[in-house]
Amino acid sequence: MSQFLLSLFSGIFIGGAAGFLGSLMLPKRMALAAGPLGHLALPGIALALIYGFDISLGAFPFVILGIILIWVFERRTKLPTEALTAVVFATGVAIAFFFLPIEQAEAALVGDISSIQLNDAVFSIILCIIIFFVVKEIYSKMTLINISEDLAKSQKIDVEKYNLVYLLLIALIVALGVKVVGGLLTAAIVAIPAVTSRNLAKTIAQYKFLALSFGILSSAFGIFLSQLTMLPAGPLIIVSSAFLFLISITLKR
Amino acid sequence: MENVILSVENLNVKLNGEAVLIDLSFDVDEGDVLAILGPNGAGKTTLLKALLGIISYEGVIKWRKGIKIGYVPQRLPFIRDVPLSVKEFFHLENAPENEIKEILKSIGLEEEILKKKIGDLSSGQFQRILIGWALASDPHVLLFDEPLAGIDIGGQESVYNLLERLKEEKNLTILFVIHELSIVYRLANKVLCVNKRMLCSGVPKEKLTSEAISNLYAGQVKFYQHKHKGQESL
Numbered sequence: 031m032s033q034f035l036l037s038l039f040s041g042i043f044i045g046g047a048a049g050f051l052g053s054l055m056l057p058k059r060m061a062l063a064a065g066p067l068g069h070l071a072l073p074g075i076a077l078a079l080i081y082g083f084d085i086s087l088g089a090f091p092f093v094i095l096g097i098i099l100i101w102v103f104e105r106r107t108k109l110p111t112e113a114l115t116a117v118v119f120a121t122g123v124a125i126a127f128f129f130l131p132i133e134q135a136e137a138a139l140v141g142d143i144s145s146i147q148l149n150d151a152v153f154s155i156i157l158c159i160i161i162f163f164v165v166k167e168i169y170s171k172m173t174l175i176n177i178s179e180d181l182a183k184s185q186k187i188d189v190e191k192y193n194l195v196y197l198l199l200i201a202l203i204v205a206l207g208v209k210v211v212g213g214l215l216t217a218a219i220v221a222i223p224a225v226t227s228r229n230l231a232k233t234i235a236q237y238k239f240l241a242l243s244f245g246i247l248s249s250a251f252g253i254f255l256s257q258l259t260m261l262p263a264g265p266l267i268i269v270s271s272a273f274l275f276l277i278s279i280t281l282k283r
Numbered sequence: 284m285e286n287v288i289l290s291v292e293n294l295n296v297k298l299n300g301e302a303v304l305i306d307l308s309f310d311v312d313e314g315d316v317l318a319i320l321g322p323n324g325a326g327k328t329t330l331l332k333a334l335l336g337i338i339s340y341e342g343v344i345k346w347r348k349g350i351k352i353g354y355v356p357q358r359l360p361f362i363r364d365v366p367l368s369v370k371e372f373f374h375l376e377n378a379p380e381n382e383i384k385e386i387l388k389s390i391g392l393e394e395e396i397l398k399k400k401i402g403d404l405s406s407g408q409f410q411r412i413l414i415g416w417a418l419a420s421d422p423h424v425l426l427f428d429e430p431l432a433g434i435d436i437g438g439q440e441s442v443y444n445l446l447e448r449l450k451e452e453k454n455l456t457i458l459f460v461i462h463e464l465s466i467v468y469r470l471a472n473k474v475l476c477v478n479k480r481m482l483c484s485g486v487p488k489e490k491l492t493s494e495a496i497s498n499l500y501a502g503q504v505k506f507y508q509h510k511h512k513g514q515e516s517l
Contacts, residue, residue: 056364057361057364057365170374170375170377171375173365173367173375174375174376176361176364176365177359177361177362177365177375178356178359178361178362180332180335180337180354180356181354181356181359183335183337184335184337184352184354185376185420228366231366232366232368232400233366233367233368233371233400234365234366234367234368234371235371236366237365237366
């Protein structure tokens with residue numbers, strides 16, 4: 031398979047899964063959390079680039095570490111999550127710059143899907159399919175939890191369990207997302223398709239479907255444009271996504 | 284007593300180390316309509332949450348075996364962040380289609396409302412939908428947190444009528460937090476006055492003396508000028 035198709039398919043799957051999960055994160059005011067988590071993954075990405083293994087594998091443990099740290103700090107300090115997130119993610123970026131190979135900084139910061147290897151691509155696509163089905167499975171319950179944890183608990187939903195699965199999904203999608211858009215832009219592949227969809231959808235069924243579709247479309251556009259212009263795919267995906275968002279504003283009644 | 288559906292003994296709840304409810308003990312019989320009265324910050328919502336078992340507490344809360352409880356929360360500010368149709372809202376708790384139609388009938392709404400977005404409903408309609416939602420699990424008991432808060436007068440009257448009718452038709456036991464004393468007299472057969480501790484308990488007409496009321500709302504402006512939490516919080 032050509033390198034172009036390989037990156038196109040991986041991008042489409044990761045973009046779609048990110049958009050779909052993003053639609054769950056938006057109501058919980060979590061969509062932007064993917065940004066700091068992506069930044070936090072930078073030391074892991076740097077290690078992966080130095081030692082030549084898959085950057086998602088490098089990113090994942092750091093994202094998990096970040097989530098745990100934020101959770102622990104939150105419990106100990108009672109400070110707001112976003113303040114703690116700022117502390118943790120800036121530290122992640124700072125540490126990464128001590129040893130990030132400067133010639134590979136672009137791949138780390140804005141992603142490099144165009145050079146993805148077959149193994150990585152297959153692995154990513156399988157993971158995306160798993161993420162898709164798990165999100166689909168938890169969607170109703172998570173929506174209820176997003177609306178009101180009390181109401182969910184009154185329905186005997188194990189809120190803690192669902193939140194844990196949800197956080198793991200976020201960690202996975204951030205780790206996969208850095209491959210496509212790098213450590214700097216992960217918030218965008220999660221958040222923009224969801225907000226675009228939010229502008230247009232009247233029901234939750236439409237909302238889910240559109241978020242998934244916009245995730246897929248912007249990845250496809252970005253990767254095609256990258257092929258044409260030789261500019262990096264990551265930023266082009268985000269710009270395409272933002273363009274769709276602008277169109278959605280004009281269509282919004 | 285065999286008619287007792289809920290028995291609470293020495294209930295204590297602490298939130299962040301601060302005592303919110305202290306030594307509450309009371310019983311609720313099947314078919315009772317219990318009004319829970321008290322000033323803001325008295326722990327009324329906390330009491331409902333403890334009864335639902337969704338917060339930790341000390342003491343005994345004993346529901347009769349096999350009792351199903353429906354909960355109607357005070358407000359759902361985040362629901363407008365999700366583009367959700369009324370039908371989809373019911374689907375979140377897997378309510379079957381024919382049952383949803385039944386429920387709509389019993390809460391006095393047309394089927395057309397299923398297609399509407401939750402965000403487009405009036406406050407009165409939304410409150411009815413919340414009640415309907417709680418009814419979908421076919422509960423024996425309804426716990427109600429300020430059913431009339433934030434609803435205009437016309438809507439209040441219709442929600443009140445709905446509650447009264449539901450009670451008759453479904454033989455529900457209802458526990459509700461309320462501020463409108465007129466509703467307490469009209470709907471409730473029991474009252475529980477709470478301000479962290481229990482200050483009175485019994486039949487409204489006997490227990491709600493002007494002394495008991497001023498005692499309960501001591502230090503506050505006149506009780507009927509109560510502001511809702513949304514207006515007071517920063």
